[in-house]
Amino acid sequence: MIGNDIVDLKLAKTQSNWQRIGFLEKQFSESEIKEIRNSKNPFELVWLFWSMKEAAYKCYVQEFKIRFFSPKKFDCSIVSNKKGFVYFDNLKYNLKFKISDSYVYSIATKNYESTIVSKLFYIDDIENQSQKTTQQLLHYFNNRQQFYKTEFGAPYLKYQQKTLQVSTSHHGNFGAFAFIKNTWK
Numbered sequence: 479m480i481g482n483d484i485v486d487l488k489l490a491k492t493q494s495n496w497q498r499i500g501f502l503e504k505q506f507s508e509s510e511i512k513e514i515r516n517s518k519n520p521f522e523l524v525w526l527f528w529s530m531k532e533a534a535y536k537c538y539v540q541e542f543k544i545r546f547f548s549p550k551k552f553d554c555s556i557v558s559n560k561k562g563f564v565y566f567d568n569l570k571y572n573l574k575f576k577i578s579d580s581y582v583y584s585i586a587t588k589n590y591e592s593t594i595v596s597k598l599f600y601i602d603d604i605e606n607q608s609q610k611t612t613q614q615l616l617h618y619f620n621n622r623q624q625f626y627k628t629e630f631g632a633p634y635l636k637y638q639q640k641t642l643q644v645s646t647s648h649h650g651n652f653g654a655f656a657f658i659k660n661t662w663k
Contacts, residue, residue, distance in 0.1 A: 481532070481538075526577060533585055539632050587658065610648070611647070633645065
């Protein structure tokens, strides 16, 4: 299982008012809110936690085939400037993340030792983000695979009777995909 999520920080600044009354309390646990409020860069931490939660949620949907909206139930913990965990019920997701001036990008798996292939790219046509992201994924595989989504929205590739679970994400001017190497079934 793999999940990824990207947040275009420039767009997040204009589209979302994370400081409005009740926003943090609806999205984040008490410990996350405390970290956000004590952070030197609370804006960045809000979107890092959001990205981590979304990536872990995508892993969950791939595995359990259940969709729901409850970001507060996914609890984030940062252990270094590139790694963290997200806990949900009795599950633990391992997170790798990257923060730049332009974006926050997170990848979740159940195992840090997984060999992850990930590509992050700039999208100049934000009206067609989803299409551009799928095109980048298929181009990576020389357009030999077919792209599908399950009834729960989890993406995968199919090639010669084999499937590969992938994760795609896009926001603003950024898109990304990720998969675990050598996991064709």
